[in-house]
Amino acid sequence: MVSFILRRIGIMVLTALCLTFIVFWLTNLFPNLEKLAKTQGNFRMSDDAVLSYLGNNGYLQPLPVKYGQWLGVLPGYVIAGTDGQMRARCATGGQDIVDAARFCGILQGNWGYSTVFREDAGSIIATRLGLTGKLMFWVMLVMVPGALIIGVMAGMNEGSRTDRSLSTVSILSTATPEYVSGVVFISVFGTATFGMQWFKGTATAAMDDANFENFFLPVLTIALYGMGYIARMTRASMTEVMTAQYIRTARLKGVAFSQIVLRHALRNALIAPFTVIMLQFPFLLNGVVIVETLFNYKGFGWTLVQAASNNDIELLLGVSIVSVFVVLTTQLISDIGYVFLNPRIRIA
Amino acid sequence: MTKHDQSLHPIALQYAQDEKAGKLSRREFMARTTAIGVSVTAAYGLLGLAAPARANAHMQQGGTVRMQMEVRAVKEPRAFDWPQITYVTAGWLEYLVEYNNDGTFQPMLLESWDVNDNATTYVLNVRQGVTWNDGTPFTAQDVARNIAGWCDTTVEGNSMAARFSAIINPETGQALDGAIEVIDDHTVQLNLPAPDITLIAGMSDYPAAITPAGFNPDTMLENPVGTGPYLPETVEVGIKATLVRNENHDWWGYAAGKGAYLDRIEYIDYGTDPSAWVAAAAADEVDIIYETVGDFVDIFNSIGFEESSVASSSTICIRPNQRAEIDGVRPYADKRVRQAIAMAVDNAVCLELGYAGRGEVARNQHVGPMHPAWADVPAMPHDPARALELLQEAGMADFEMDLISIDDDWRKNTTDAVAAQLRDAGFNVKRTVIPGATFWGDWTEYPFSSTDWNHRPIDTQTLGLAYRSGEAWNESGFANAEFDALLAEANAIPDADSRRVVMQRLQEIMTDEGVTLQPYWRTIYRHAKPGFVGWDMNIAYLPHIYKIGIAA
Numbered sequence: 001m002v003s004f005i006l007r008r009i010g011i012m013v014l015t016a017l018c019l020t021f022i023v024f025w026l027t028n029l030f031p032n033l034e035k036l037a038k039t040q041g042n043f044r045m046s047d048d049a050v051l052s053y054l055g056n057n058g059y060l061q062p063l064p065v066k067y068g069q070w071l072g073v074l075p076g077y078v079i080a081g082t083d084g085q086m087r088a089r090c091a092t093g094g095q096d097i098v099d100a101a102r103f104c105g106i107l108q109g110n111w112g113y114s115t116v117f118r119e120d121a122g123s124i125i126a127t128r129l130g131l132t133g134k135l136m137f138w139v140m141l142v143m144v145p146g147a148l149i150i151g152v153m154a155g156m157n158e159g160s161r162t163d164r165s166l167s168t169v170s171i172l173s174t175a176t177p178e179y180v181s182g183v184v185f186i187s188v189f190g191t192a193t194f195g196m197q198w199f200k201g202t203a204t205a206a207m208d209d210a211n212f213e214n215f216f217l218p219v220l221t222i223a224l225y226g227m228g229y230i231a232r233m234t235r236a237s238m239t240e241v242m243t244a245q246y247i248r249t250a251r252l253k254g255v256a257f258s259q260i261v262l263r264h265a266l267r268n269a270l271i272a273p274f275t276v277i278m279l280q281f282p283f284l285l286n287g288v289v290i291v292e293t294l295f296n297y298k299g300f301g302w303t304l305v306q307a308a309s310n311n312d313i314e315l316l317l318g319v320s321i322v323s324v325f326v327v328l329t330t331q332l333i334s335d336i337g338y339v340f341l342n343p344r345i346r347i348a
Numbered sequence: 349m350t351k352h353d354q355s356l357h358p359i360a361l362q363y364a365q366d367e368k369a370g371k372l373s374r375r376e377f378m379a380r381t382t383a384i385g386v387s388v389t390a391a392y393g394l395l396g397l398a399a400p401a402r403a404n405a406h407m408q409q410g411g412t413v414r415m416q417m418e419v420r421a422v423k424e425p426r427a428f429d430w431p432q433i434t435y436v437t438a439g440w441l442e443y444l445v446e447y448n449n450d451g452t453f454q455p456m457l458l459e460s461w462d463v464n465d466n467a468t469t470y471v472l473n474v475r476q477g478v479t480w481n482d483g484t485p486f487t488a489q490d491v492a493r494n495i496a497g498w499c500d501t502t503v504e505g506n507s508m509a510a511r512f513s514a515i516i517n518p519e520t521g522q523a524l525d526g527a528i529e530v531i532d533d534h535t536v537q538l539n540l541p542a543p544d545i546t547l548i549a550g551m552s553d554y555p556a557a558i559t560p561a562g563f564n565p566d567t568m569l570e571n572p573v574g575t576g577p578y579l580p581e582t583v584e585v586g587i588k589a590t591l592v593r594n595e596n597h598d599w600w601g602y603a604a605g606k607g608a609y610l611d612r613i614e615y616i617d618y619g620t621d622p623s624a625w626v627a628a629a630a631a632d633e634v635d636i637i638y639e640t641v642g643d644f645v646d647i648f649n650s651i652g653f654e655e656s657s658v659a660s661s662s663t664i665c666i667r668p669n670q671r672a673e674i675d676g677v678r679p680y681a682d683k684r685v686r687q688a689i690a691m692a693v694d695n696a697v698c699l700e701l702g703y704a705g706r707g708e709v710a711r712n713q714h715v716g717p718m719h720p721a722w723a724d725v726p727a728m729p730h731d732p733a734r735a736l737e738l739l740q741e742a743g744m745a746d747f748e749m750d751l752i753s754i755d756d757d758w759r760k761n762t763t764d765a766v767a768a769q770l771r772d773a774g775f776n777v778k779r780t781v782i783p784g785a786t787f788w789g790d791w792t793e794y795p796f797s798s799t800d801w802n803h804r805p806i807d808t809q810t811l812g813l814a815y816r817s818g819e820a821w822n823e824s825g826f827a828n829a830e831f832d833a834l835l836a837e838a839n840a841i842p843d844a845d846s847r848r849v850v851m852q853r854l855q856e857i858m859t860d861e862g863v864t865l866q867p868y869w870r871t872i873y874r875h876a877k878p879g880f881v882g883w884d885m886n887i888a889y890l891p892h893i894y895k896i897g898i899a900a
Binding site for chain 1: 421584585586587616618619624626627628630631632633651783786788790
């Protein structure tokens with residue numbers, strides 16, 4: 001078990017390294033750097049000024065060197081600028097170059113500086129991730145019980161009228177992407193057009209003070225999309241269990257139907273959905289990008305959009321690391337949890 | 349030289365006669381007379397009218413207002429490229445002069461000013477009793493230092509330098525020796541080598557914020573020294589900015605009855621999509637919309653918001669860049685190509701499709717009837733057939749034009765309307781839409797793109813900022829010696845009627861050279877929830893935030 005977890009963590013580090021290197025390479029392509037220089041310095045810089053800005057700020061070093069500095073395995077640059085000023089990667093906020101640390105990369109806990117928000121990238125990610133965490137928590141709270149109830153109800157009696165209607169609902173909800181359902185919800189429930197202005201069509205205020213009125217629509221938009229999928233998986237697993245020999249035996253013994261479902265079928269039927277629920281986390285990260293932008297909820301997904309569209313190198317790298325961590329951790333949890341739920345599976 | 353509180357500037361009397369004779373509109377009259385130092389009350393007096401009283405008796409003291417607005421990073425004020433930035437900084441960084449919708453220039457940190465007859469000497473009387481919020485008094489030295497700073501062309505992105513080019517030494521890139529003279533603690537005199545009529549207007553523009561000695565843009569939020577009534581509490585780019593009343597500062601405006609009624613002003617960023625603003629308004633999360641555009645004017649009216657509108661010279665320019673090089677050729681350097689573009693596009697269609705008809709059709713000259721010395725120069729005729737001929741003559745019929753715009757409502761729609769008309773005329777056009785976050789990275793460099801331009805009070809101002817050779821904001825890459833010479837000549841004529849002769853020639857050059865497509869003048873709108881006062885849309889988007897209050 002321990003060696004399995006260690007191996008998984010090893011894979012996680014390797015994936016993070018590969019992914020960040022690709023992001024690093026793409027954001028450091030020269031046209032992107034040029035754009036960065038112009039937004040940072042001045043909208044109408046001459047080409048010479050762009051080059052001297054990039055040179056002075058260490059952007060023109062060879063790619064592996066820059067990547068090493070960002071990682072913290074190579075010492076941060078100290079460059080004598082063309083304007084005669086000394087600049088060091090590790091000397092920020094007016095710190096003296098002599099006092100600055102030699103290494104200041106991600107390994108030293110330095111996430112870098114966001115050029116768009118003019119703030120420490122680490123603290124931006126922490127705040128924004130907290131907000132997305134809040135959103136995800138409520139999504140899970142709505143989605144998981146809802147999906148399980150629908151799936152179990154549909155799977156109890158395969159082919160019944162309940163099954164058909166619930167299955168249609170789940171397929172519909174999964175087939176409707178967030179950017180469609182979100183817009184529909186905003187126009188129906190967020191405006192007075194249909195006389196049903198029950199909720200708020202924007203979640204900006206929910207960042208400080210979330211309540212049912214301003215938070216329900218974004219939560220519902222993400223939850224509905226995932227709900228149908230999990231419900232279908234639960235239904236499939238439930239119908240399979242319901243045809244098993246021991247269920248037939250229980251029925252023949254005259255056990256009440258509700259007892260069969262709750263006592264005998266449910267635990268076995270929930271093994272497969274558990275994995276699916278854990279795998280939903282990465283998909284949720286996907287969904288928040290759209291929903292946060294749509295509802296103006298300034299969380300992790302919104303930060304990703306801003307960082308990517310402004311070529312904010314260090315913020316984008318930070319976002320990538322967090323994403324890799326979330327995806328691989330949930331997979332690890334799902335693998336380990338599977339072992340506990342299903343005694344037939346062993347992890348070497 | 350005359351002192352305006354004793355006797356009137358002689359030109360003012362001439363203007364008053366012109367106004368009576370119908371040669372001047374009232375707004376033009378107010379703009380011109382107050383620019384040469386006549387007080388607003390005296391200017392209204394010349395017309396035999398009483399100055400309108402500000403309705404501040406109906407304000408409550410205190411309260412919070414929430415305004416939908418893009419929150420942008422603050423930076424060096426001289427390099428401000430968005431009025432939205434100043435809605436935040438105006439809390440503590442104030443202006444010498446304020447420009448109002450009726451065309452008047454009101455003194456703020458100046459008490460009054462005098463301009464001599466041929467606009468070569470400006471005497472600026474600095475307001476007494478103003479202090480910085482760190483306790484030091486505000487003096488003539490501060491004014492002189494700021495004007496010298498505006499003249500410093502070595503500061504990257506300093507657009508104030510274009511407004512003060514009259515007193516800049518082109519060799520040193522700094523203010524001319526002796527141009528800025530401190531007479532005493534409260535008087536500054538500007539000595540111009542040649543007349544310039546636009547300096548007071550320049551001082552009212554949004555990058556002209558007055559900064560303290562030792563100002564450092566990097567720490568302006570941590571150390572907000574200024575003269576204004578508010579302090580920044582938080583500024584989170586793209587999210588929210590908050591101003592709160594500076595309780596430890598005796599703002600000069602309290603004694604002058606200027607207001608600053610609110611205790612707290614919040615700017616909340618809802619992105620660039622206006623439908624998100626409607627959602628925010630419907631959810632009662634904002635009280636004021638920074639600017640409403642296009643169809644959203646009707647939508648905001650329909651949800652019960654109050655409308656404020658003002659006819660302005662704000663506009664959009666869809667300009668080819670004459671310096672732009674594509675695959676080794678400069679397609680738009682050829683005058684025939686530019687003329688072809690102008691001929692192929694019907695400006696009325698752009699107004700209808702791009703801005704829902706909320707404005708006036710313009711003539712690609714970037715000077716309009718709202719300007720004092722506008723000349724009635726006809727537009728280039730709309731002739732798509734001739735346009736295609738010209739394009740073929742220039743050998744550019746196969747060239748694919750990439751027409752770039754920002755991703756928003758009216759700017760995108762107008763640019764789409766242009767592209768569609770060009771295609772109808774037989775041009776080969778591709779459209780590129782760039783998101784707002786990246787569009788402004790190099791807006792002056794795009795080969796063919798659209799840009800919105802704000803209102804400016806005096807006819808020669810925009811021409812100087814946008815079309816003089818080598819200016820920072822010269823996005824069309826236009827460089828024409830005759831144009832530059834005529835512009836300098838026009839800038840030396842304070843009298844609008846005499847200036848009109850030169851303006852006529854300037855406007856003819858703009859038309860004939862096909863410098864830009866400038867299809868319409870916009871009426872600009874702002875909306876607010878009922879119950880607020882003093883939030884009216886400013887004709888030049890200036891941040892008069894101290895006027896906003898909650899109705900009693």
